Structure formats: structure tokens, C-alpha cells
Amino acid sequence: MKLATFNINGIKARIEALSDWLKAAEPDVVGLQEIKSVDEGFPREHFEGMGYHVETHGQKGFNGVAILSKLPLEDVTRGLPGDPDDEQARWIEATVVGARAIRFASLYLPNGNPAPGPKYDYKLSWMDRMRERAAALLTTEDPVVLAGDYNVIPQPIDAAKPEAWVTDALFLPESRAAFRRILNLGYAEAFRLRDQGSGHYSFWDFQAGAWQRNNGIRIDHLLLSAQAADLLQAAAIDKAVRGGEKPSDHVPVWIDLDA
């Protein structure tokens, strides 16, 4: 089973690019981020026509997450628990019903810039809440896959120019420590499990020729519970998507599970 995460940066602007990638890569399950659309505005029928079940958790103008799945989705929940006043659409969960059920989340972790400030406080408190939810998910029997735009550069090797990010919310020690605390619950970051090398990125800024200079960062991750990690066959980044027509600033990251 091929499962992916893809921050598409606006579903309306990315219908073509996303559809082209779906046809080429044929993923079974995709977590989307930054759909930047309300649920009613999401082109659900288009992707249903391509053979996917569609579940969305959107809001007007920005944020918004979704799950596309060729297999049926059950027990869909929307929103990250822990703060009833949080109205930002950044989390959706569902159980993928295949030969083996998999609990899958699509998440859009807050950017947090500028740091320090209220946006950074929100990022860190959101990560606390995510850790609580990630811990709760480990008490179930099913393999767990937490896929999304984490807005965290885990290590210096995950940036072409780590020195340019030292004061950025994506790379501050507190952000990286909060990410490690989630891993330490018992999650493995899939790409790092398979590849210890440097120079692999999932995001290149639209500005300042970042793509042309390969000035990227790796911030899109799939976290696997032990049961999921045991099934891992492959993990990869579809870098070439960034060079396509009207690309997102992120590219898809995917895993293959023996499930």
C-alpha cells in the first residue's frame, strides 16, 4: 500500500498538478495540506472520478487538510483534540480499510513565524496537543501513519543552508525538541529510517530562485508507529514534481507498506 503526504498550496490552483501526479504515482492514500478551501469548494467529484474516496477538513482562505483514498475510509475525525477554541483546520484522521486497517492522519503543523511571538506560542502548544494525540493513537492495535507538513527541519542535514534557518520557527531548538518528543513516544520518521544521507528536500520557496539553486528544506514527514514501521518497504520524495507546470512549493513524500 502506497501512502503519501503532499502540501498542495491551494486545491483550486493545483487540480492539474495533483491529478497528473496521482495518475503517474498511483498512491492508494494521500494526505493533503493547505487545500485553502472550504469543504463545499473542494473538487470532490473530480477526485472521486479518479477512483478516490474524499474526506476534507477545510476553512476559508487558508490551512485545510484532506485525505484521498482508493480504499474505504472509516471513523473520520476532524480537528486536533485538546483545545475547543482552536478553529484552524490542520488535522484529519481516518481508518483506511484494507487487508489490514491503518489509522492515518493528514496534518498541517503551524509554521510559527515570527518567533518569538504568539504564532510561535501557538506552534509549540499545538505540538504539545499533537504529542498527546499521537500517544493516544499508540494504544490501539492498528498501525498508525501520521503524514503531513510538519513545518519542522529535524536536523541540519535536512536543509541546504542550515545557517539561514537558525532563528526560524522551523529550525529553532524548541521546535526540533518538540518534534523529537513525538518521535520518542515510539514513532519512526519513515524517510530517515531508509536514508541517512543529506541533500533530500521536500520544500523549495517560491522566492529568490530557491528551486533553481536547490535551496530546499525537508519538512514533510510520515511518522510510523512500530506496527507500521515493521511493514515499511520503501520511502521516497518525488522531487521532480517541483519542476512541473504550476507546481506547489512542496513535493509529495511517500511510503510503501506491506499491507
Added chain:
DNA sequence: ATGGTTGCCGAGCAA
């Protein structure tokens, strides 16, 4: 330091 770009929508905000 600044500016550089894109998408949401129709003015700035978010990234």
C-alpha cells in the same frame, strides 16, 4: 537589510 513569489480572493495576510 531588503526583496524576492504564490494563492487565497479581491485587501492584505500567510507562507
